[in-house]
Amino acid sequence: MSERHNVLDLDLFDQQLDLMAEKFDFVLGNDLLALDKDGAALENKIWLTFDDGYRDCVDYVLPSLLKRKATATIFIPTEAIFERKLLDVTKIHLLLSTAKNVGDIISASRQYYFDVNFESVVGRSFDQLYKEYGVPNVYNDSDNHFVKNLFQKLSPISVRKQFLDHVFKLFVSRSESSWVDELYMSPDDVSYLAENGIEFGTHGHSHEWLANLPPVDQGTELTKSFQFLDTVTDSRNNRLIAYPFGSYSETTLEIARSLGVKIGVVHRGARFAEIDAKALDQLELDRIDIMLFDKFINGEFD
Helix, strand or coil: CCCCCCCCHHHHHHHHHHHHHCHHHEEECCCHHCCCCCCCHHCCEEEEEEECCCCCCHHHHHHHHHHHHCCCEEEEEHHHHCCCCCHHHHHCHHHHHHCCCCHHHHHHHHHHHHHCCHHHHHCCCCHHHHHCCCCCCCCCCCHHHHHHHHHHCCCCHHHHHHHHHHHHHCCCCHHHHHHHHEEEHHHHHHHHHHCCCCCCECCCCCCCHHHHHHHHHHHHHHHHHHHHHHHCCCCCCCEEEECCCHHCCCCHHHHHHHEEEEEEEEECCCCCCCCCCCCEEEEEECCCCHHHHHHHCCCCCC
């Protein structure tokens, strides 16, 4: 990956694990439901989570965890793992990493948007979209944030996928299947990690913005994902979810409950998770991004 993406150096990851191991005991998501209702059992506990199902979890994360007798939960998008498809979210990261200049991606995208008259489908001109969505955030500059928005959620899925595939092929020459095998863990890897104490949850099937999908499509995304997970883990009794992109709605929560999900995690800013001891489930637990580790370990969060 290029400097346009936040990545964590392995040595720094090991240092962070050492600090966490000194201060906390590691727990898993489903452990939270078994802890004392008065909350005392949660003191000095930490739940370590990973998203996206990359092979790094097999090659680097697991050895580091085992060395410290630690454990973690991995939320996986099952389409990538079990159907061996390159996810759109990964295509976007590869696109941004491969192009020499993000401006080149934007120029090529503007031209294709005009050539196929996507404005008639989306309802806004390309420049109108850039003006509204080309704004920086804590993780991205203006251009990077716009490209991610453009290919994640600014048009109907069928059009968006066609759009991304076209621009992706302009800048990335390798086959999609070669990226899948290099980047994602396999079903056998999932089984191996589970045998070594790793807990699994869903990160959706195809890593879509759930809140933007009709209820029936949300249900399909989550149902299909758990069907795959059930083939290699005990997720039927221990179902967890990390909402892709942090996107969910009340409908998403209702569907999750109907599927037996008890634990869900979200990103709503740098906050500690607050456990409601009286609740039957915990579907909106906050978690802290590892990129904010220094603030977390120094006690800068309430």
